[in-house]
Amino acid sequence: MIVINRHLGNRYVSFALTCLVFFGILHAIFNNIERTVPTLSPFLFPTLTVFLLVFHLFIAIFMIMKYWCDKQRVFLLAIAFAFVGSALLMAGTLSCFPTWLNPYSLHPNNYNDAMIYFMMRNIMMASLFTLSTVLFTLRHSALTRPMYGFIVGLLLIFTALMIILAWLYSSHSALLSLDLVNNDTRQSTILWTQVINIILILFWVSTLITMLVITRLRNLFWLSGCFLCVCYIITLSTLMTTDYVGGFVWYRARFFEAIATLVIIFTLLQDVFSLYRQSHLKYQQSYQNSIRDALTRLYNRSYFYESLSHSLSTTTGSKPVSVIVSDLDRFKRINDTYGHLQGDKVLQFVANLLMDSVRPQDIAARIGGEEFVLLLPNTSSEAAKQVAERIRILLASFDRETTHGELPEPITISMGVYTTTSSAVTAEECVERADKAMYEAKETGRNRVVVFS
Numbered sequence: 204m205i206v207i208n209r210h211l212g213n214r215y216v217s218f219a220l221t222c223l224v225f226f227g228i229l230h231a232i233f234n235n236i237e238r239t240v241p242t243l244s245p246f247l248f249p250t251l252t253v254f255l256l257v258f259h260l261f262i263a264i265f266m267i268m269k270y271w272c273d274k275q276r277v278f279l280l281a282i283a284f285a286f287v288g289s290a291l292l293m294a295g296t297l298s299c300f301p302t303w304l305n306p307y308s309l310h311p312n313n314y315n316d317a318m319i320y321f322m323m324r325n326i327m328m329a330s331l332f333t334l335s336t337v338l339f340t341l342r343h344s345a346l347t348r349p350m351y352g353f354i355v356g357l358l359l360i361f362t363a364l365m366i367i368l369a370w371l372y373s374s375h376s377a378l379l380s381l382d383l384v385n386n387d388t389r390q391s392t393i394l395w396t397q398v399i400n401i402i403l404i405l406f407w408v409s410t411l412i413t414m415l416v417i418t419r420l421r422n423l424f425w426l427s428g429c430f431l432c433v434c435y436i437i438t439l440s441t442l443m444t445t446d447y448v449g450g451f452v453w454y455r456a457r458f459f460e461a462i463a464t465l466v467i468i469f470t471l472l473q474d475v476f477s478l479y480r481q482s483h484l485k486y487q488q489s490y491q492n493s494i495r496d497a498l499t500r501l502y503n504r505s506y507f508y509e510s511l512s513h514s515l516s517t518t519t520g521s522k523p524v525s526v527i528v529s530d531l532d533r534f535k536r537i538n539d540t541y542g543h544l545q546g547d548k549v550l551q552f553v554a555n556l557l558m559d560s561v562r563p564q565d566i567a568a569r570i571g572g573e574e575f576v577l578l579l580p581n582t583s584s585e586a587a588k589q590v591a592e593r594i595r596i597l598l599a600s601f602d603r604e605t606t607h608g609e610l611p612e613p614i615t616i617s618m619g620v621y622t623t624t625s626s627a628v629t630a631e632e633c634v635e636r637a638d639k640a641m642y643e644a645k646e647t648g649r650n651r652v653v654v655f656s
């Protein structure tokens with residue numbers, strides 16, 4: 204328990220230090236820009252906003268796709284709604300600055316509306332992030348359809364409500380009003396500087412704490428979620444240093460938000476990459492399992508027949524195909540005397556020996572209990588016989604000492620060779636003929652190689 208707590212503590216400390224270094228560097232960069240660049244282009248803010256809007260839409264789509272892959276993770280929907288809503292409110296922000304898009308516009312910029320959209324965006328995102336963290340605790344529970352419908356409905360209604368409220372409070376509607384900025388002087392009101400800004404910071408702090416406690420920074424995904432919370436806390440804290448809207452500080456805040464969102468996008472891409480790598484590895488593993496014998500790791504019967512059929516389809520007079528069927532001699536006695544486990548070890552030893560004795564293009568397979576088969580493409584009957592003899596002699600040369608107990612006693616093998624240059628022969632016929640030769644080897648005294656004739 205103490206070790207786990209210390210581990211968790213270290214994780215929190217590393218996270219805090221990383222945030223400190225990251226935002227410290229960003230601050231330093233922006234201080235430098237502020238010193239060296241006298242005025243910033245009026246197009247920088249809308250450009251950053253457009254980038255941010257696109258990034259948020261990208262994250263939302265990504266979350267929906269991730270959720271689509273695993274519908275148990277309903278918490279991803281809350282994050283998707285947060286980013287979709289944020290993108291829509293950012294479109295509202297852009298509409299507040301007609302002169303950015305058209306310098307000859309008759310409508311002046313509406314800084315108060317922009318601030319209302321910004322405020323609603325923060326309330327909506329912080330709430331949905333908190334909700335997502337709570338929903339994360341339900342990831343292993345089987346949600347019923349009504350519960351599932353309730354959650355999706357709640358997310359939809361809440362997001363829509365935030366957007367509608369933003370619109371109602373803005374100058375587009377006379378129904379509700381909120382004075383956060385004086386549009387003539389561009390000075391923010393006390394309501395913003397001393398009440399709402401502070402409430403928003405506290406809201407994000409509570410979201411961050413909830414996320415840290417519940418998710419315990421368990422993976423990169425939640426690490427980036429906490430990182431985004433820190434980003435908004437710093438952004439809002441930066442805004443507290445001024446009551447003039449549209450100055451350098453506002454550019455700095457948007458810059459932070461854009462960079463932090465980029466970091467999250469890279470994290471998500473890393474997530475996709477690691478998922479792809481994992482699934483590729485799993486596919487490789489299951490494919491290998493489907494074509495190999497579990498005990499010996501030689502190819503299995505079906506893969507062998509498939510490969511043999513393919514080799515036979517390309518065989519010609521100059522490209523003969525050879526098949527060697529091998530059967531251990533008196534293997535039953537090994538099992539009876541030393542037990543089944545020792546018998547398995549013998550099979551594994553022989554399998555390794557076969558694998559090491561053939562070329563990479565050859566196929567070594569186990570097609571029965573103690574029956575092995577080799578497929579040697581482009582190999583004449585004489586060459587195949589030599590391969591079989593070499594294996595037979597090599598196997599007979601091992602004993603208990605030289606194999607460190609893998610063989611309890613010297614083992615011999617009987618082998619039958621069949622070679623064809625005709626593609627009219629089937630795979631089954633090939634094995635049958637090599638099998639016949641192998642039985643002849645058994646009948647004529649075992650521990651020998653017979654070529655089918």
Ligand SMILES: Nc1nc2c(ncn2[C@@H]2O[C@H](COP(=O)(O)OP(=O)(O)OP(=O)(O)O)[C@@H](O)[C@H]2O)c(=O)[nH]1
Nearest residue numbers: 530531532533534535536538543544546547572573
């Ligand atoms: N340990 C082990 N034994 C197996 C496995 N598959 C088959 N066997 C055993 O292999 C033995 C095969 O014996 P038989 O086919 O009677 O032939 P043999 O004793 O090898 O005698 P000959 O082939 O006539 O030389 C049987 O005892 C099977 O139980 C396996 O996966 N592991």
